[in-house]
Amino acid sequence: MMKAVLAIDQGTTSTRALIVGQDGAIVARAQVELHQSYPRTGWVEHDPETIWRDVVATARQALSQATEAEIDVVAIGITNQRETFVVWDRETGRAVHPAIVWQDRRGAALCERLIGEGVETEVSARSGLLLDSYFSASKLAWLLDTVPGLRRDAEAGKLAFGTIDTYLLWRLTDGRVHATDPSNAARTLLFDIARMDWSDELCALFGISRAMLPRVMDNDALFGTVDAAVLGQALPITGMAGDQQAALVGQGCLKAGQVKITYGTGAFGLMHTGDTISRSRHRLLSTVAYRVGGQTCYALEGSIFVAGAGVQWLRDRLGIIASAAETETLARTIPDNGGVYLVPAFAGLGTPHWDSQARAVLCGMTLGTGAAHVARAMLEAVAYQSEELIDTMREDTGLCADLIRIDGGMAHNAWLCQFLADVLATPVRRPDNVESTALGAAFLAGTAAGIWPSLADTPSSSNRDAVFEPALAAAERARLIAGWRDAVARTRHRANVE
Template sequence: MTKYLLAIDQGTTSSRAIVFSGEGQILATSQQEFAQHFPEDGWVEHEPADIWGTVLQTCRDVIAKCGIEAQQIAAIGITNQRETTLVWDRVTGEPLYNAIVWQDRRTAKYCESLKQQELEDFISAKTGLLIDPYFSATKVRWILQQVPGARERAERGELAFGTVDTYLLWHLTGGREHRTDATNASRTLLFNIHSQQWDQELLDLFDIPASMLPQVMDSSDDFGWVDTALLGAAIPVCGVAGDQQAALFGQTCFREGMAKSTYGTGCFLMLNTGLKALKSEHRLLTTVAYRLNGVPTYALEGSIFVAGATIQWLRDGLQLIRGASDAEPLAEQTSLDHGVYLVPAFTGLGAPHWDPNARGAIFGLTRDTGIKEIVTAGLQSVCYQTKDLQKAMESDGVRPVALRVDGGMVVNNWVLSYLADILGATVDRPKIIETTALGVAYLAGLRVGVFDSLESLEKLWQCDRRFEPRMDKARRDGLYDGWKKAVSKVQTN
């Protein structure tokens, strides 16, 4: 019987399910968007029922689309928006509060107080992360403090905490399994990336009971079995990774120095540093890239909060374009010297600035400025922010010579051409750009023997198009200097 792999890709704005063949080819996809909730300035929430409901529906849809039986699925992989935080009742599964999304900045003041206590070095030494509202720990603490009765219930062991992968696994297994993988654990601000364990000193600092935490597994492991009633068969979940780590794995960046950049809602540049947890001196993150057979591989990561979300805002907020595909022809008609810079700090600035209080702005407007200049500036902002990350990595002594890219935005040839120009580096787009889902399909497939080694996966990667830099250095530096000046004007720290 032919065996297939099902990847669940639970993202910030939509949930997707993709069925892959045993050769890593996409056979069918199902996707559903869901609502974003912004109760206050800088707050971002999701309804937990939307997360679970869209995942279950897309899984059922994609199996039906393929015309296969659930029994033919060898394993399931789960990849997810990282850091997004849920707390629920262990018995009923009822969430205590909405999911607090990774972009949410409500704990900025508390984070500032931790920095004033000079705790950042202490926390960073253990976790590889910085003190920022982005990560899960301060979100969990907020729920325990703000939801009536939550603290007491947590102390009694009645509550479970999880990132989205854990919440989905809990539901898929009928509440039997409360687990996560090392990549997701490494984004909570509670996990010691060197000892590969939850850290009691950090739990004490954030006042979070250890009883709330999931068991940490390898990224390719036996996570549990899906309840038969949900999809029509008991299917093992054998791969879990946070979305950016999954993309690194899907791009087969298994060798030290290989790098990928994913352009979805945000932008994330990740470089494999091998068995070394390289500490950044320029405010990049040290994180777990993946963990196999108990051995962690590490990565250096730069996180940008707003990339594709800029194009969404131009479409939905300003209504300058009807769809994302309208942006490319507008950019092609626009001179690069239009002088407009759009800094999309809608929820603060991520790496390497880490300024949660910064807000977005558009600079350089004149009477000649029109829709095409503003849209082009939005596309360019994604490239400039990637340049910020590249410069930070260079200062830390590492430089990706070639960059493998993926995510929804990379269908835009203009963006990738400009990205190669601004970085002064080769940019490679693979044939399969759904590398996040592919990565967890690979992880699940490795566990059940569909794939037998990392080397066999490397052979599956194929380049669709290579973009080479054509811009001279003087022009590149001039355009980038304009960006740096624009960013300096919105910074608050």
């Protein structure tokens, strides 16, 4: 029987379970969409119980398909939306509040106060991150200060904190294991990435009791075993990683200088920087790529807050498309953007601006502007933001990637892939299997379980991968980027005026 790994991929807008075979092919899958709640302006929440039920349901479906195909599933890998977190009662296992999602801004006031106190340099030195509500700590502090009795219970050791990987691990092991991995711990603003441990200083700064925090284990550790009653068979959990780091592994970016960008709800670019921490001069994030076999590798990361979420906005709020695939069709119906630019700062701007006050702007419209221009502007915005991100990485490291690896749902859009190559002036490689996040989780778990000898031996690329070569004239590329930068300036000016 072919051996395989169950990869649980719990994302911002969906929950998936995929069975990954020894050859890297996905041989079974199940998926459900995840509803997001917006109880107030700037707040974004998920229901933890829904996440848990969806994980169990999709995992059971995928395992059933594997059984019918006589595939031997030997381990589980978990990957998750980072920064999103849950707090739950250790005794009952019940969440005390909805999960607070990474897009949520309710920690912004605390971050602004701490920046005003001049502590961001120290925070960045320890965590590698910026003081921003994007990360978990400020929102966790908000929760403990807002819900009566929570801080008291946290300090008494009655409550557990965890990003989604930790919450799922707890539930899958019936409360026996409270643990996480370095790639998720490094996204909380509470973890010292040089010492590879929770920071007492950062915990004190945010008022977080270490009693709440999970144990940090290597990405390829034996985290625990799932009871047979939960998924229908007992399986070891031998790999965990945050979604972007999992995609780095899934794309085979295992050497310094290699870059991948994942286009999901947001878009996230990571450059592998080897076994040393690369400190950014331009507000990129220094983060843990993974820790395997006791050896830590680091990465520089840039974040684009809105990518696929902008396409959802076109569909659900504007109603100008019925499906994401229609954006490609619309973009091809017009010869150029007609001077229309959309800066999708619906939740602020990420790299390199890190401006939480910026808000979305659609500019350059005339009476001739139509749905196709707006849809194309949204796709172009993803490419322009990617150019800013890659350009910043080059300036910071001096490393110039000769190939950009991409994945995620938006990578299915061939028009966008070509426009990315044109704007980046660099070849863009799209894997035959764009499920790089799930593959990374599977590769970590599978190497630990003995399916592959090492990460370097995993089937991370295929001769069927598509490569998009730059074809845009340099002068036209410069003109388009200049128009984008003008639009961004308008966005930020509007935020500053308000």
